[in-house]
Amino acid sequence: MKVTQPVRLTMVGGGSWATALVKILSENNVSVKWWLRKTTDAEHLKKFGHNPSYLSDVQINTRKVKVCTKIREAVRDSDYIILAVPAAFIGDALTGLKPEHFKEKYVVSAIKGMIPGANQLVTDWVSEQYGVPTKRMSVIAGPCHAEEVALEKQSYLTIASQDPDCAERVADLLRCRFVQTTPVDDIYGIEYSAVMKNIIALACGITRGLGYGDNFQAVLVSNAMQEIKRFVDAIYPKHRDLSGSAYLGDLLVTAYSPFSRNRTFGTLIGRGYTIQSAQAEMNMIAEGYYAVKSIYEINRKFGVDMPITNAVYNILYERAAPTGEMNGLKQVLQ
Numbered sequence: 260m261k262v263t264q265p266v267r268l269t270m271v272g273g274g275s276w277a278t279a280l281v282k283i284l285s286e287n288n289v290s291v292k293w294w295l296r297k298t299t300d301a302e303h304l305k306k307f308g309h310n311p312s313y314l315s316d317v318q319i320n321t322r323k324v325k326v327c328t329k330i331r332e333a334v335r336d337s338d339y340i341i342l343a344v345p346a347a348f349i350g351d352a353l354t355g356l357k358p359e360h361f362k363e364k365y366v367v368s369a370i371k372g373m374i375p376g377a378n379q380l381v382t383d384w385v386s387e388q389y390g391v392p393t394k395r396m397s398v399i400a401g402p403c404h405a406e407e408v409a410l411e412k413q414s415y416l417t418i419a420s421q422d423p424d425c426a427e428r429v430a431d432l433l434r435c436r437f438v439q440t441t442p443v444d445d446i447y448g449i450e451y452s453a454v455m456k457n458i459i460a461l462a463c464g465i466t467r468g469l470g471y472g473d474n475f476q477a478v479l480v481s482n483a484m485q486e487i488k489r490f491v492d493a494i495y496p497k498h499r500d501l502s503g504s505a506y507l508g509d510l511l512v513t514a515y516s517p518f519s520r521n522r523t524f525g526t527l528i529g530r531g532y533t534i535q536s537a538q539a540e541m542n543m544i545a546e547g548y549y550a551v552k553s554i555y556e557i558n559r560k561f562g563v564d565m566p567i568t569n570a571v572y573n574i575l576y577e578r579a580a581p582t583g584e585m586n587g588l589k590q591v592l593q
């Protein structure tokens with residue numbers, strides 16, 4: 260179903276994913292107000308029609324897309340708000356907004372990360388902070404790299420919401436020439452799974468950096484799928500098929516694609532970079548770095564067997580040597 264009524268939407272974020280989503284939305288009958296944090300990027304976008312910092316080849320139709328740097332102005336009069344900044348910065352991005360600014364709006368999280376410290380999923384955090392009812396919340400998931408969207412390569416997104424009507428609406432907004440969308444209901448399972456695949460991509464990168472090959476990575480990824488299933492089923496039990504593209508598909512793209520931020524970050528760590536130097540090397544954020552701490556801490560309560568998550572946590576937060584942690588994993592994977 261094509262979007263026939265003009266829809267007013269706010270995009271929050273100035274990175275790769277926000278840029279790719281604005282490109283997708285521009286294909287449809289959607290009028291976008293795009294909030295970016297950096298005024299220099301916003302000014303450049305207004306003047307030249309492209310984001311100078313991320314996916315700068317993507318041409319933005321500035322007649323359909325209005326750029327702004329004031330968050331209150333950005334969300335005013337919108338029907339939908341899409342959140343597309345790394346989870347660690349969402350509080351900053353929404354500073355100044357109150358529950359009244361979210362009233363009657365649909366809130367869509369395109370974020371695959373946890374709120375550090377609070378150890379909350381983004382949808383839980385938004386509901387708690389701004390009183391958005393769950394039936395108005397959804398998440399954008401699926402194996403989809405912004406870089407491929409920029410090139411209009413055929414992609415698939417899964418839109419999850421507890422309310423089927425909400426999932427359907429958002430799926431309609433994002434369906435276009437090169438993006439197929441599917442509405443589903445497993446919002447928490449999909450959100451956790453999307454967070455955890457980033458941790459696994461870090462592990463894959465670390466093993467690549469250490470010189471492990473495809474044989475080992477295939478075993479790592481298949482064990483990871485079982486680890487994700489154990490955790491998600493423990494924290495949010497529900498009948499679900501984790502071979503779907505929002506679960507397994509997303510894990511595969513992030514574990515194997517050279518575009519993956521998390522895999523790239525992990526590779527640098529495996530090669531011996533410090534965390535600070537790996538972060539400085541990338542102009543992008545690896546969500547898994549923050550997520551592994553949250554998942555590790557949440558799992559203290561659940562006690563799920565999670566050897567891969569524990570190894571990544573030990574490397575990133577306990578200064579454990581990557582070689583030693585991967586040697587340990589070698590013994591438990593099968």
Ligand SMILES: NC(=O)c1ccc[n+]([C@@H]2O[C@H](COP(=O)([O-])OP(=O)(O)OC[C@H]3O[C@@H](n4cnc5c(N)ncnc54)[C@H](O)[C@@H]3O)[C@@H](O)[C@H]2O)c1
Binds near residue numbers: 276
């Ligand atoms: N890039 C993708 O292909 C892709 C696909 C699906 C989901 N996502 C998710 O989208 C979210 C955004 O990721 P991205 O890839 O667009 O990010 P990115 O790494 O491309 O860009 C970094 C973003 O973080 C912002 N930022 C950096 N430092 C900041 C600070 N101190 N305060 C506030 N903001 C700051 C930047 O302005 C920019 O918006 C993440 O949760 C990611 O998992 C990304």
Ligand SMILES: O=P(O)(O)OC[C@H](O)CO
Binds near residue numbers: 402457514519520521
């Ligand atoms: O693969 P990453 O680490 O860049 O994450 C991006 C998306 O989540 C892929 O779907």
